[in-house]
Amino acid sequence: MTDEVRVYVEEPTGQRTEVVGPTDMGLNLMELLKASGYDIQATCGGMALCGTCHIEVLGGPELDEPGDDEMAMLESLPILSPGSRLSCQLRITERLDGLILRLMPQTA
Amino acid sequence: MNSISTDICIIGAGPVGLFAVFEAGLLKLRCHVVDALPQVGGQLSEIYPKKPIYDIPGFPDILAGDLVRNLMRQIEPFHPTFTLGERVERFAKLEDGSFQLYTTDGTEIMCKAIAIAGGLGSFEPRKPAIESLESYESGKGVYYMVRDPETFRDQRLVIAGGGDSALDWTIFLADVAKEVTLVHRGTTFRGAADSAEKVKALHEAGRARLVLSSNVTHVHGNGKLNAVTITANDGTAETLDVDSFIPLFGLTPKLGPIEDWGLELEDNAVKVDTVDYSTSVPGIFAIGDINTYPGKLKLILCGFHEAALMCQGAFKYINPDKKYVLKYTTVNGVPTL
Ligand SMILES: Cc1cc2nc3c(=O)[nH]c(=O)nc-3n(C[C@H](O)[C@H](O)[C@H](O)COP(=O)(O)OP(=O)(O)OC[C@H]3O[C@@H](n4cnc5c(N)ncnc54)[C@H](O)[C@@H]3O)c2cc1C
Numbered sequence: 001m002t003d004e005v006r007v008y009v010e011e012p013t014g015q016r017t018e019v020v021g022p023t024d025m026g027l028n029l030m031e032l033l034k035a036s037g038y039d040i041q042a043t044c045g046g047m048a049l050c051g052t053c054h055i056e057v058l059g060g061p062e063l064d065e066p067g068d069d070e071m072a073m074l075e076s077l078p079i080l081s082p083g084s085r086l087s088c089q090l091r092i093t094e095r096l097d098g099l100i101l102r103l104m105p106q107t108a
Numbered sequence: 109m110n111s112i113s114t115d116i117c118i119i120g121a122g123p124v125g126l127f128a129v130f131e132a133g134l135l136k137l138r139c140h141v142v143d144a145l146p147q148v149g150g151q152l153s154e155i156y157p158k159k160p161i162y163d164i165p166g167f168p169d170i171l172a173g174d175l176v177r178n179l180m181r182q183i184e185p186f187h188p189t190f191t192l193g194e195r196v197e198r199f200a201k202l203e204d205g206s207f208q209l210y211t212t213d214g215t216e217i218m219c220k221a222i223a224i225a226g227g228l229g230s231f232e233p234r235k236p237a238i239e240s241l242e243s244y245e246s247g248k249g250v251y252y253m254v255r256d257p258e259t260f261r262d263q264r265l266v267i268a269g270g271g272d273s274a275l276d277w278t279i280f281l282a283d284v285a286k287e288v289t290l291v292h293r294g295t296t297f298r299g300a301a302d303s304a305e306k307v308k309a310l311h312e313a314g315r316a317r318l319v320l321s322s323n324v325t326h327v328h329g330n331g332k333l334n335a336v337t338i339t340a341n342d343g344t345a346e347t348l349d350v351d352s353f354i355p356l357f358g359l360t361p362k363l364g365p366i367e368d369w370g371l372e373l374e375d376n377a378v379k380v381d382t383v384d385y386s387t388s389v390p391g392i393f394a395i396g397d398i399n400t401y402p403g404k405l406k407l408i409l410c411g412f413h414e415a416a417l418m419c420q421g422a423f424k425y426i427n428p429d430k431k432y433v434l435k436y437t438t439v440n441g442v443p444t445l
């Protein structure tokens with residue numbers, strides 16, 4: 001059992017930055033990324049209503065399938081990749097350890 | 109060019125901008141409200157119309173959409189005027205201290221004071237990543253909003269998206285346009301289930317075409333759009349002759365032009381004096397989510413309070429020689445304008 005997970009954010013330059021998050025605070029990935037200084041709008045505050053916390057998972061552990069609300073929101077966005085997720089719907093638990101992601105642009 | 113003259117121009121028809129109309133009306137100030145969205149209500153209408161809000165005084169719970177409807181009813185006596193679907197782009201301050209504002213569509217608004225109630229910024233359409241899409245904007249065949257359905261009368265249309273707007277406009281425009289095709293990348297819809305059923309029924313009746321698991325990937329034309337290519341998730345593609353393409357992927361807020369107005373900003377928000385929510389430019393006020401000051405809370409309730417104090421400041425700016433005496437609505441009722 002670990003009380004910290006490490007996720008890796010691929011910057012536009014291709015470089016990967018490690019972000020460490022606690023598993024015991026009930027945070028979601030959007031909150032962790034925001035707290036780590038990433039420019040995520042997260043307009044709806046994590047309710048799967050705005051899509052502004054959209055990320056693309058590039059590698060790492062296998063995640064649970066998106067729930068209905070997350071899937072529906074993702075499907076309504078103009079840019080979608082097979083690794084698309086709403087970061088606010090991913091809880092920071094040890095199962096996220098090693099995740100590699102990049103932030104998705106809001107508009108083309 | 110459309111020209112409007114008023115006392116206060118309110119930029120943003122979110123809850124705070126709407127309530128500012130009421131507070132201004134009590135002081136017998138006329139308001140004109142501008143919003144980039146085609147409907148009023150700001151975040152409440154755009155993001156969470158069906159969610160209950162629990163922290164509006166006097167309403168143990170109220171749906172966001174109902175709060176907007178109530179605010180519209182409350183301001184009826186003051187007959188505000190609205191310019192919807194246009195973004196305020198720039199302003200000029202005139203020698204007498206009044207202002208001239210211009211929208212993206214060239215509407216001119218002459219006013220004595222400005223109240224920016226721009227929230228998170230103006231809601232702008234999310235655009236799909238299609239090469240040279242932007243060259244067909246501005247009336248050349250690509251539209252991100254339906255403002256006047258008549259624009260599309262007897263046209264061949266392709267609509268893209270899977271939310272309520274894409275479904276609702278497909279249903280509506282099926283009666284107006286010559287041909288409507290709805291392209292959706294998935295197989296399920298985010299919009300209301302009965303709207304999805306209606307679109308499927310229109311498809312079966314041959315009155316609209318539904319193309320699932322596909323994306324519009326290319327636009328074609330010469331100065332004006334004349335075709336789009338639809339590519340299915342399995343890679344097969346078809347090119348369809350069209351007059352207009354309407355991508356409806358929702359909206360996302362952008363601080364936008366207000367950023368360049370020379371107002372003092374902090375963390376993308378407009379700095380204000382909490383005495384009357386005035387900005388660093390005399391005559392321009394900022395209320396609601398768009399402003400910042402020590403202790404700021406981005407809540408509707410706080411925006412309402414700010415609107416009341418802002419109107420006092422605007423009244424004094426507009427009428428430097430008049431004294432304002434507070435009157436309770438319980439005593440005086442609601443005046444009309
Ligand atoms: C999911 C969610 C739930 C929420 N729940 C609550 C809650 O329970 N209680 C609560 O108090 N608050 C809640 N909020 C916050 C609340 O919605 C905001 O505080 C409120 O909407 C702010 O109102 P506003 O009028 O300042 O701005 P907004 O609602 O953002 O409206 C601003 C309007 O200005 C327009 N605009 C901006 N710039 C321009 C321009 N240049 N030209 C033309 N138009 C422009 C925009 O298009 C927009 O319509 C919630 C927010 C979200 C996203």
Ligand code: FES
Nearest residue numbers: 046048051053088
């Ligand atoms: S923060 Fe709005 S969908 Fe994640």
